[in-house]
Amino acid sequence: MTSLAYISVPITSGKLFYSLCLKDPKRDKQEVMKEVISANYLLGKKLVDKVAIRSKCPVLYPADLVPIHQKWEQAHFQALWLSILSEMCNELHLCKGWEYSNGGVEEFTHVMQLRLGLPKHPEYAFWNTKENEAKARKRMKMIKVFDHTGKELSLREGYELITNSVSWLLKKGFQSEKLKRCLKLLEWTELMTKKGFYQ
DSSP: OOOEEEEEOOSSOSHHHHHHHHHOTTSOHHHHHHHHHHHHHHHHHHHHHHHHHHOSSOEEOGGGOOOTTOOOOHHHHHHHHHHHHHHHEEEEEEOTTGGGOHHHHHHHHHHHHHTTOOOOOTTOOOOOTTSOHHHHHHHHHTOEEEOTTSOBOOHHHHHHHHHHHHHHHHHTTOOOHHHHHHHHHHHHHHHHHHTTOOO
């Protein structure tokens, strides 16, 4: 089975959203969100075109995967994307400014944790049915993460970017609970990686 290159793009969050809110705090939030979603979609589409040229994997753009006639919440979409990353992908490509996006930061964190392996239990088998456990573990451990320029990102580099974005958000008066939670998970992940932990 061919693995995929996953394009991570902000949808409803990201630096553009925060910048527009700062520029005109009284502007209708639905109007802001509509502009943000449209701009972010195009940002991601440009990255799709670049990755399609430089990657050997077929490219998956989650922003194009919208269930028909369904009222999904962001949490439903994110659960689907994280499952796809763990079960089907070899590469994660992050759009410019991903470190301000709740979804982008969660996806980065998820991939870094996948490198530690999944818990083993005789009664559970959370694997893609097209891939045996050994292959799945090997693929997940080797998922590569790239920024928008094609540079491979380490856990530490990603952590520092997220730390800077949290600092910017707090100075501007925004909450960043999801990003701070991801930072804590990345700290634990880095510590366990250094210890050679694998499950």
